[in-house]
Amino acid sequence: MAKDDSASGVRVMSRSMVKASVRRPRVVLPVSNLDLLFQDTPASMLCLYRKPSSSSGDFEDVVAGFKAKLPSLLDHFYPPAGRIVADPRSGLPEIHCDNQGLEVIVGEVGEALGSLHYGDLAASLARIGIPVQYSADAILTLQLVSFACGGFAVAWAGSHMALDGSAICTIANAWSDLAAGCSGTISAAPPNYDRSVFRPRAPPAYNSSIGELYALLDSKHLVNALTAGASFVGRTYYVEERDLVMLRAQAGGPRTSRVEAVSAYLWKVFASVVGSSDETCRMAWWVNGRRHLTTTAPAEAMRDYIGNVTSYAVAEASVEGVKRRPLQGIASMMRESIKSTATDEHFQQVVDWVEDHKGKDKQGTAAKYVEAAAIGLGSPLLGVTSFASFPFNTDFGFGQAAYAMPAWADSGRLCFGIVIITTSPGGSSLFFSMSIWPSLAAALDSDEQHIFKPLTAEYLGLAKNSRL
Numbered sequence: 001m002a003k004d005d006s007a008s009g010v011r012v013m014s015r016s017m018v019k020a021s022v023r024r025p026r027v028v029l030p031v032s033n034l035d036l037l038f039q040d041t042p043a044s045m046l047c048l049y050r051k052p053s054s055s056s057g058d059f060e061d062v063v064a065g066f067k068a069k070l071p072s073l074l075d076h077f078y079p080p081a082g083r084i085v086a087d088p089r090s091g092l093p094e095i096h097c098d099n100q101g102l103e104v105i106v107g108e109v110g111e112a113l114g115s116l117h118y119g120d121l122a123a124s125l126a127r128i129g130i131p132v133q134y135s136a137d138a139i140l141t142l143q144l145v146s147f148a149c150g151g152f153a154v155a156w157a158g159s160h161m162a163l164d165g166s167a168i169c170t171i172a173n174a175w176s177d178l179a180a181g182c183s184g185t186i187s188a189a190p191p192n193y194d195r196s197v198f199r200p201r202a203p204p205a206y207n208s209s210i211g212e213l214y215a216l217l218d219s220k221h222l223v224n225a226l227t228a229g230a231s232f233v234g235r236t237y238y239v240e241e242r243d244l245v246m247l248r249a250q251a252g253g254p255r256t257s258r259v260e261a262v263s264a265y266l267w268k269v270f271a272s273v274v275g276s277s278d279e280t281c282r283m284a285w286w287v288n289g290r291r292h293l294t295t296t297a298p299a300e301a302m303r304d305y306i307g308n309v310t311s312y313a314v315a316e317a318s319v320e321g322v323k324r325r326p327l328q329g330i331a332s333m334m335r336e337s338i339k340s341t342a343t344d345e346h347f348q349q350v351v352d353w354v355e356d357h358k359g360k361d362k363q364g365t366a367a368k369y370v371e372a373a374a375i376g377l378g379s380p381l382l383g384v385t386s387f388a389s390f391p392f393n394t395d396f397g398f399g400q401a402a403y404a405m406p407a408w409a410d411s412g413r414l415c416f417g418i419v420i421i422t423t424s425p426g427g428s429s430l431f432f433s434m435s436i437w438p439s440l441a442a443a444l445d446s447d448e449q450h451i452f453k454p455l456t457a458e459y460l461g462l463a464k465n466s467r468l
Helices: 059-076 165-180 208-213 225-230 241-251 258-277 299-303 319-324 327-341 344-357 438-446
Strands: 003-005 010-018 027-030 042-049 083-086 093-097 102-109 140-147 152-159 214-216 233-239 280-288 310-318 369-371 381-386 403-405 417-423 430-436
Touching: 010 059, 042 165, 059 102, 059 140, 059 165, 152 165, 208 214, 208 310, 208 344, 233 438, 241 258, 241 327, 258 280, 258 319, 258 327, 258 381, 258 417, 258 430, 258 438, 280 319, 280 327, 310 319, 310 327, 310 344, 403 417, 403 430, 430 438
Parallel strands: 102 140, 280 381, 381 417
Antiparallel strands: 003 010, 010 102, 027 093, 042 152, 042 403, 083 093, 140 152, 214 369, 233 430, 280 310, 417 430
16 A cells, blocks of 8 residues: 655655575675764665656656666675674674665655755755665665656665765666666676775774764764754755856866865855854865775775775864955865875774774664764854765666755754765756755855856756756
8 A cells, every 4th residue: 555655745655675686695794994983874866867758668667677677786786685783792783795685665756846846955855865764774775756747766775884975876877787788787896895994903093183073972962953953954056067167267277176166165155154153164075085095995995895985074264264265275275174184094093093982882882973073063064075076877777867966864963064066967067955054045045156056947957848
């Protein structure tokens, strides 16, 4: 019987389990110390698709195609069919690769994609991006949702402790490869799940600055849920290619990436909003270590690594200084902060610090830590995480997606602004999903240069009269 989940707007039509077609011996994978920093955090990717052409089939064909070929995907990526289980002695989580199956949720929304208010996350995408009531111990869950217009959504969601953003994109790319071919095989190299590449030193060694980056996730030291929830609004924007070109030129030219340039611009707008309410403000960037590590883990091990290789960099500056400095100076300051984090020694010290601090908390479960800057104390913080550098093919056999973005998840009692960046499926513009203060949203909306434009169904080609 279909079930209506009013909170999400998704009416669940069916649930089923898909297992790998090849039987493997049961394997228990330990999690790395870097993985432990992302307990109870979802990792996801939401893709929206226009109505398939008559030659491609309809939504039933989409569902049938996924169910038919998912076993081959799980043959290649076997942990996603397993579960996360706590070790009874240590309390630490581990990955049980026993082919329990990947859950496929099929649902429907009684609205057309073109009728959604894309600029307002809470009113649109946040309702459909995270699968309905998916199991907390699942490593990966897939949700397929049809819309009244014939378009559909594909949401990959699972545990960040097992999969970071790069890993989610790797799995989706392999699915695109599998869906496009007729051989039932994946051309990508076998994934690497060997967590031993992030072994702690004996004895662990780290600077005091590493300990300052993380804090125990203790409810006594978090803001209350109502304060956190009422402090932010969800917004989705796009920045066009011509504006990105202009910002790059102002921020240092070819040596400055699009993400660096737009982050520098955001910092200036952010500082103007903070104004006289605080002397300083902070920006943070989550850093993917795969491209930077050379001795902690061999490059070939990192290329196909499925797990977490993520740390974060924080920079604090005076509000007046940020407002006065040109974009080039801000981009340089940001680049130096990230550069100091994207090193073998930094990641090794994080691994060593976690080794000294992991274990059971007072309740007997694994102790959980969070980025200290994200708690909401100190000067205002705006965090940026970018998927723009990840190769990501969204063509699952029905054309490229109109929209692809990590699905928004409530940050609970953490109290900081966050910006998620992806490249539009066409590759010419950038999409931004934000949970930010209303004052910052107002500043972006009223900016004279009109760099950040609210995302619309018309821009995505999802409106009824859009030219595709």
